[in-house]
Amino acid sequence: MSKKINLTLKIWRQKNRNAPGKFETYKTQGVDVDMSFLEMLDVVNERLTREGKEPVAFDHDCREGICGACGAVVNGQPHGPMRGTTLCQLHMRNFKDGETLIIEPWKAQGFPINKDLSVDRSAFDRIITSGGFVSVKTGQAPDASTLPVPKDAADTAMDAAQCIGCGACVAACPNGSAMLFVGAKVSHLNILPQGAPEKKARVLNMVAQMDKEGFGNCSNAYECEAACPKEISVAHIARMNKDYARANNPCNE
């Protein structure tokens, strides 16, 4: 039989984008420590429903840390206290009996709140639309082994490509900046030879779209890297800045 703990949850409740929000307190008894954080919220929601109260809205889907749908700020930390972990993979054994948890949605200008803990991250889709791709049409590709890619370049591209688009980097940043998200995609595609022809346009367009969406700028706080469930390095922001500078000044090429 696994261990049970009691918790006090203070959860942000907000009916919709325009309604005012506030914290509601829920005393929660007998939380099995083998539960994931979202399973704990499921149990709270089941209880609320039985009590005739509307359950807490939160986004989630795969529950194995890869779809990027889930996320909430727990005691000030996006995805909670465990490094390199999404909220769905955070287990209750990381909390102490009697603890109070403050649970909030991502709060950033670029992410308006839908309801309770659910936010609108469509800005990320628009940033990808502005240049986060290689313009190869179906059928145009040469044989996969035509162009060897040095292993270190492929590995670095993969490090960046792991981004799950959850938005924790934005939520963690004091400026609500999306530089880690954008940097990771620019870096992933610009490192690879397949992404080279569109390198300049990609970085210029994606940065312009990021600014347009209302995300702030990077001030080297590195909170994004600390919050990232895939532990994506801020080195990708530096690489993006380098590509951006070069794209703006052809003499640097």
Added chain:
Amino acid sequence: MLDSKIPTGSLKDKWTSHKFNNKLVNPANRRKYKIIVVGTGLAGASAAASLGEMGYQVESFCFQDSPRRAHSIAAQGGINAAKNYPNDGDSVRRLFYDTIKGGDFRSRESNVYRLAEVSNNIIDQCVAQGVPFAREYSGYLDNRSFGGAQVSRTFYARGQTGQQLLLGAYQALMKEAGKNNVILHPRTEMLDLVVVDGVARGIIVRDLLTGKIESHAADAVVLATGGYGNVFYLSTNAKGCNVTATWRAHKKGAFFANPCYTQIHPTCIPVHGDYQSKLTLMSESLRNDGRVWVPKKAKDTRPAHEIPEDERDYFLERKYPAFGNLVPRDIASRNVKEQCDAGRGVGDTGMAVYLDFKDAIARLGQEAIKEKYGNLFDMYAKITGADPYQTPMMIYPAVHYTMGGLWVDYNLMSNLPGLFVVGEANFSDHGANRLGASALMQGLADGYFVLPYTIANYLAQVKPSSKEIITRGEFKQAEEQVNEKIKKILSIKGKTTVDEFHRQLGHLVWEKCGMARNEAGLKEALKLIPEIRERFWNDVCILGSGEDFNQALERAGRVADFLEFGELMCLDALERRESCGGHFREEYQTPEGEALRNDDLFSYVAAWQFNGVGQAPILHKEELKFEEVHLAQRSYK
């Protein structure tokens, strides 16, 4: 009645000659045709992007907040292709044969051959998109092995191959969205198919944030809405995965094929509590280096490291020396169940076996294992709190994939003209069991390289008319039905939550229609499912309104459909009086406990026609003809 439209000619020339014989839509006319694509996983995103590039007007729908989150993203291990880069004897024919045999000879030869044929194009396309596949120091692509094959043909991107392939397809989709060739509708759920004069002409959707119900008309509708594994409640599927789109299309006339073919994946993290919301897969690729074993003695409670080598039973290696730990999934799962049922299971519940990396770590070093499987080991440690570098993993089978789906012909069109079905949502290529790393291959084959050709042949024969058709009464009527259903669910105000009903159904079908099935159990399930359904419609408790973001309401609609679908799945399992692949009927097994097919009576696709809720559906059979392969009992010994 069921015409599979398999082209004539020799197997290897069918697709080439079919593409030539297909009618084309000229580039200037393509923009006049509207195509709806529901779902943005590998099949849906690749189809929508490719059709957008060709110049059609595409509308893409998904219930997630972004197309990038579809559940293809969770596929871990890899994608098969017949490139033969490792020079180990692979070929299109061998990939074709392995897939047919892996599917226990219950799939269409012509479809599977085409799948193997286009597999190489997929790798080319993905590399060109910037998918960072694993590479060797030479800079060339690396491969690994998967179950059911004796060659290394699996391409991979660490343990996140599905993620990287999906991001490739998603980025292609967003590129087309930027050009307005594709219009995206995220957080929008399809709730009905609209059929006008016997032809699929549109869908009814609900905006999940505002609750608004809307009609969308088109010249063709493509469903890429995935599988129905969540009928079991606990599965490795994402929480949102559901049968609603395909089931509602079925209720509008599309035949549902082979619903009893469900895949139970052998290596998942075992169940640990009643509150559990999902099961987590540990990639099959782990069986490249992990060895599966149980203690020889039943009820042995010693920790793994205290059990000496000669008191361990590496049962897969012992029973199947040729394939060892890499036997196909259905066989591995059944053997794990057999060991646990015999009392040799390990862990607190006794419902687990070991997957041990000790020998691989000793041979290759911890760093090499970390490079190959690091993210999987980390995930295991987070969920269980145990370190798999130090102690063996504990694993147990779980529902993972569904081979059954809407019936389609060679052109991927259902029996309803204008309704195309791609990816896991159709029944086509995997027969009664899918081999590892073949789902990604099929999803992308359908979306990038098959549908764009076959849909053109259909569109070339119809007049573009999406603007005129939407005024037809069928749309209004379908909207009203959807609205009424939502109102009805909200008006019940019972005492039981939707998840409780889902758990009840899931538990029942897992017990009676899971890894092993028998006549008595299936008959019992067929009696009990309608009772749960009845209770659902009298006692479900959904709060809030329909004009709002209401996640419990969304789930209720999906569970209501599972409560109808589950009955069909059990009926199909009852009617198929043989064992094949993932469908294991206890009454039909060899003396060694292997699946015993009955090719004389059951070498057919069972395609069911809806006949009303609670009414017996009508069975249509598509005979499977094998011209190239010789039917044999599968042997991996």
